[in-house]
Amino acid sequence: MQRLPGLAAALALSVSAAAFANSHKEAPMIVPASAPTSAQQAKMGECNKKAAGKTGDARDAFMKSCLSAEAPMSQQDKMKKCSAEAAGKTGDAHKAFMQACLAG
Numbered sequence: 764m765q766r767l768p769g770l771a772a773a774l775a776l777s778v779s780a781a782a783f784a785n786s787h788k789e790a791p792m793i794v795p796a797s798a799p800t801s802a803q804q805a806k807m808g809e810c811n812k813k814a815a816g817k818t819g820d821a822r823d824a825f826m827k828s829c830l831s832a833e834a835p836m837s838q839q840d841k842m843k844k845c846s847a848e849a850a851g852k853t854g855d856a857h858k859a860f861m862q863a864c865l866a867g
Contacts, residue, residue, distance in 0.1 A: 806830060806834075807830065813825075814829070845865055848864060
């Protein structure tokens with residue numbers, strides 16, 4: 764009779780241990796195929812393609828410089844920046860400044 768409570772306790776312990784082990788498994792992360800990529804993710808993809816064939820420290824250095832590089836300014840953004848800097852200039856001085864600013 765004294766063995767019965769001990770067996771019941773051992774059985775309960777083994778069942779609860781198995782349930783605990785299964786309940787704490789991580790579910791796989793599922794990302795929908797239609798999820799939009801951020802600008803950073805797109806940049807990471809581009810740099811990753813360019814880094815093909817590089818390994819170790821050379822790849823790390825390349826990725827760091829590639830990811831930290833700024834994207835080229837669009838023509839519209841360049842025009843806004845140059846126009847703001849050209850404030851106060853008129854006539855030929857304004858025209859010459861804008862040409863030099865937009866070319867560089």
